[in-house]
Amino acid sequence: MSTSEKHNEKELLQRIAEGDEQIFARFFKEKSPxxxxxxxxLVKDETGCHEVLQDVFIQIWVYRDKLATVDNxxxxxxxxxxxxxxxxxxxxKTYYSRSGxxxxxxxxxxxxxxxxxxxxxxxxxxxxxxxxxNTLTPQQKQIYQLSREDGLNSEQIASRLHLSRGHVxxxxxxxxxxxxxxxxxxGKITFIGWLIFLK
Amino acid sequence: xxxxxxxxxxxxxxNNSLNEAELxxxxxxxxxxxxxxxxxxxxxxxxxxxPVLDSFDEKLWPLFERVLxxxxxxxxxxxxxxxxxxxxxxxAAAAAVIFxxxxxxxxxxxxxxxxxxxxxxEITPGKNGAILMLADGSKVVLDSLGNGIVASQNGAQVALxxxxxxxxxxxxxxxxxxxxxxTTPKGREFRITLxxxxxxxxxxxxxxxxxxxFTGAERKVEVNGEAxxxxxxxxxxxxxxxxxxxxxxxxxxxxxxxxxxRNEEIIKTTLLEGSxxxxxxxxxxxxxxxxxxxxxxxxxxxxDKVMAWKNGLFYFEGSTLAEIMRQVERWYDIEVVxxxxxxxxxxxxxxxxxxxxxxxxxxxxxxxxxxxxxxRKLFIMP
Numbered sequence: 389m390s391t392s393e394k395h396n397e398k399e400l401l402q403r404i405a406e407g408d409e410q411i412f413a414r415f416f417k418e419k420s421p422x423x424x425x426x427x428x429x430l431v432k433d434e435t436g437c438h439e440v441l442q443d444v445f446i447q448i449w450v451y452r453d454k455l456a457t458v459d460n461x462x463x464x465x466x467x468x469x470x471x472x473x474x475x476x477x478x479x480x481k482t483y484y485s486r487s488g489x490x491x492x493x494x495x496x497x498x499x500x501x502x503x504x505x506x507x508x509x510x511x512x513x514x515x516x517x518x519x520x521x522n523t524l525t526p527q528q529k530q531i532y533q534l535s536r537e538d539g540l541n542s543e544q545i546a547s548r549l550h551l552s553r554g555h556v557x558x559x560x561x562x563x564x565x566x567x568x569x570x571x572x573x574x575g576k577i578t579f580i581g582w583l584i585f586l587k
Numbered sequence: 588x589x590x591x592x593x594x595x596x597x598x599x600x601x602n603n604s605l606n607e608a609e610l611x612x613x614x615x616x617x618x619x620x621x622x623x624x625x626x627x628x629x630x631x632x633x634x635x636x637x638p639v640l641d642s643f644d645e646k647l648w649p650l651f652e653r654v655l656x657x658x659x660x661x662x663x664x665x666x667x668x669x670x671x672x673x674x675x676x677x678x679a680a681a682a683a684v685i686f687x688x689x690x691x692x693x694x695x696x697x698x699x700x701x702x703x704x705x706x707x708x709e710i711t712p713g714k715n716g717a718i719l720m721l722a723d724g725s726k727v728v729l730d731s732l733g734n735g736i737v738a739s740q741n742g743a744q745v746a747l748x749x750x751x752x753x754x755x756x757x758x759x760x761x762x763x764x765x766x767x768x769x770t771t772p773k774g775r776e777f778r779i780t781l782x783x784x785x786x787x788x789x790x791x792x793x794x795x796x797x798x799x800x801f802t803g804a805e806r807k808v809e810v811n812g813e814a815x816x817x818x819x820x821x822x823x824x825x826x827x828x829x830x831x832x833x834x835x836x837x838x839x840x841x842x843x844x845x846x847x848x849r850n851e852e853i854i855k856t857t858l859l860e861g862s863x864x865x866x867x868x869x870x871x872x873x874x875x876x877x878x879x880x881x882x883x884x885x886x887x888x889x890x891d892k893v894m895a896w897k898n899g900l901f902y903f904e905g906s907t908l909a910e911i912m913r914q915v916e917r918w919y920d921i922e923v924v925x926x927x928x929x930x931x932x933x934x935x936x937x938x939x940x941x942x943x944x945x946x947x948x949x950x951x952x953x954x955x956x957x958x959x960x961x962x963r964k965l966f967i968m969p
Contacts, residue, residue, distance in 0.1 A: 409655060412655075413651060416647075416651050416654075417643045418643075420643060420644070420647060421639045421641040421642065421643055421644075422636075422639045424641070424644075425635075425639045425641065426634040426635075429601045429633060429634065430600075430601055430630055430633070432600075432603070438650060441647070441650065442650050442653060442654060445650075445651065445654045446654050446657050449654055449655070449657065449658070450657070450658065462636060463631075466631045466634050467627065467631065469634070470626070470627040470630040470631050470634075471623075471627060473630065474618070474623055474626050474627060474630070477614070477618045478618055478619075478620070481614040481615075481618045484610075484614055510653065510657070511952075511953070512952070513657055514656070514657055514658075515952050515953055515954070515955050515957075516955075516957065517657060517658045518660070518955045519930075519955035519956070519957060521660050522932055522955050523930070523931070529660075532660065533660055536658060536659050536660055537659065537660055567658065
């Protein structure tokens with residue numbers, strides 16, 4: 389990767405860290421073919437691959453405030469991907485081992501079961517996050533809502549609420565850290581060590 | 588298992604080169620929490636970094652949309668409103684419940700043979716039932732009885748009619764008044780018509796003690812827990828309710844609810860119709876008297892919330908988690924344990940009390956309550 393490309397990527401990650409959904413969509417469009425390719429080598433059914441892909445991007449999203457500090461994006465993405473694949477195989481091991489050697493792509497049986505399960509797991513994650521949001525102070529809640537509902541970046545939020553930009557950023561970081569703590573406890577996401585950020 | 592073998596299996600699975608036996612070993616022996624790190628390490632080496640030629644799949648946009656949904660603050664979610672069958676069909680339907688218990692037991696047993704899994708975790712909601720203690724101290728379990736005479740008590744005939752207990756004067760009263768006590772355990776509720784025609788709905792984990800025939804200058808009963816009264820008018824013989832030996836409610840003819848569970852801090856008397864005096868203080872319809880040490884009159888309590896239990900509902904609106912959980916404990920006969928303090932939440936909506944515990948927990952989970960159920964213990968996590 390050239391220096392300018394690297395610079396571009398840094399800026400992109402910086403904007404995602406700010407909660408910019410448009411830029412995150414661009415990142416998704418750019419990275420999902422590679423990540424999907426990775427997942428396909430580790431998980432052998434198409435529905436499962438989709439689930440893992442979704443979980444990988446959820447994890448990236450809830451770590452977004454840390455993205456700007458990621459120097460080496462690829463190893464970071466690999467770690468998230470392998471974690472989510474392992475989690476998926478663990479969850480479905482009974483099914484997979486029962487179907488033995490005939491693990492078929494596009495297995496209808498698995499896909500219908502799996503969707504229900506996936507739906508529940510997603511709902512669970514949403515409710516965990518909602519639970520965290522419910523415990524926030526009124527100001528934290530207001531900042532979070534402006535960020536996630538109205539899509540404002542920290543500068544816009546700061547000027548609207550007459551706060552410093554640093555304070556807004558910090559607040560969002562704290563909220564995301566709270567969310568991660570709760571998700572980590574349930575195994576929904578994996579802890580990404582600082583080593584990878586600092587590499 | 589040797590590390591080399593684990594690595595071989597991880598790689599083999601990725602390359603689709605494992606035979607059936609190896610696949611079994613892979614899932615049974617390798618995909619285990621203890622191998623997680625090794626798995627991630629080996630798997631990472633298998634991921635090629637070469638630019639992928641596949642173009643972006645436009646069908647993935649809904650998936651991306653879902654990712655963004657995960658941490659969007661929820662639009663207030665409406666709890667499913669279900670009309671409790673009791674509300675709709677009245678207590679006649681409750682009688683059907685009693686008749687069906689035998690039948691239900693049969694189906695449950697039959698079901699057990701077919702699908703043992705279905706029975707494993709299901710905690711059913713409370714139902715009609717109570718224990719009647721007669722004057723001589725003997726006890727009758729009312730859950731399992733059909734319509735008919737239950738006992739004769741000093742001139743009164745005690746009968747079960749359509750799921751409620753009634754007292755009819757049939758003979759002469761002799762000597763002292765004798766008392767009966769009806770108790771509902773956790774997970775049961777019952778309805779009784781007292782000798783004067785007064786109707787009492789008894790919520791779970793409650794009791795009422797009353798004479799089998801009201802003689803003398805007043806009609807006096809004692810209650811614990813929660814009960815709703817529709818008192819028959821009789822100005823010559825005032826009706827008096829003694830609550831937890833602490834509060835005295837004096838009634839002419841009226842409808843009111845008493846909530847006096849030992850683990851609720853305040854004894855609440857809510858008046859729907861007529862007028863009552865609570866420890867000497869008069870309250871009007873729509874008002875609630877709260878007694879802790881002295882009487883405090885609340886002008887506009889949420890009547891729907893107060894009466895929800897009688898209408899077969901859990902009422903979340905403006906309730907704290909602790910309040911809801913105390914009802915859940917009594918209704919499902921479970922114990923609630925807070926692992927790390929009681930989470931502060933406000934709730935809204937209402938739902939039928941007719942759902943199984945699982946059904947209720949699913950709704951609470953949607954509302955952001957985290958829990959773990961072990962047997963009949965419900966652990967609430969922060």
